[in-house]
Amino acid sequence: MSSSTADIDILRKNGLHVTDSRRVILNLFLKYDGALAHADIEKYSSSLYDRVTVYRTLQTFLEKGIVHLVPTVDNATLYALCKHNCIEGHHYDNHVHFICSHCNKTSCLDDIDVPEVKLPRGFRPLHAAMIISGICKMCKSSN
Amino acid sequence: MSSSTADIDILRKNGLHVTDSRRVILNLFLKYDGALAHADIEKYSSSLYDRVTVYRTLQTFLEKGIVHLVPTVDNATLYALCKHNCIEGHHYDNHVHFICSHCNKTSCLDDIDVPEVKLPRGFRPLHAAMIISGICKMCKSSN
DNA sequence: TACTAATTTGCAATAATGTTGCAAAAAAAA
């Protein structure tokens, strides 16, 4: 049994009660370095918790800025851990997201910022998101 | 009654049978310069057609390259007209998408290409999508 | 530790969204 309390720390720091389901779900994100869908979480947590609890936990994490939504081109809803200093109600997920067409894993490229783009006259930008699809590092090297 | 046959031309050019529902849906896209969700189409076409027909029509348009999916940060599935020369199975929707936080309209900025980004070693990009949110031209000028 | 107040969870019901098979209707070709 891991004695790490990283998950507990995160929950406490965000003023959340420490519960089993929150710990399990948060640890999934901490261990799996990529974006997770609701279905992934249900699968990996072996249906220990009710679907509704998973939905509500993700919603809570979103609101607290523990995770952010990952943009997608299909209709999938993906969540990923916020790595930098996100605070309640204000995310700093200004990084590029990469989705691998081979292993299907979506990763946050935390160190790659979304580039600025010159918009047509009259448009005022507030936030930009970017998704790049292709072959990821792991899949490329394993060929 | 408009005598324009732009919609018919598009359908013919793509080898599709010309039917009422396809014409109505296609004209929605032609008139409304922005991305539409399935629900929008159901609403604007006054439930003239079955839900299933709308789904199948959108699927057909997607396959033929008449519309493309618009990336989103929530789980919405949005479709927008392909403006440039998309052919069956190969889209050229390499443009930036803009979603207005005020009127909620999603537009294709057809003339703004998604910029190149330098990725970490090992990642091979195939396609890039970009979504910018903010205040659009119309909403800004009406304040 | 035991008690209390507030939060969280599970269950059941419901809503919203999307898919499939098949017969009837419509479109295109002969």
Next chain:
DNA sequence: TTTTTTTTGCAACATTATTGCAAATTAGTA
């Protein structure tokens, strides 16, 4: 007009997400 092929509508079903409420759990306090 007739025939062939495609499309549509209906019904049923599947998946994904939301809500209310009582029971269980958490955290603070005595």
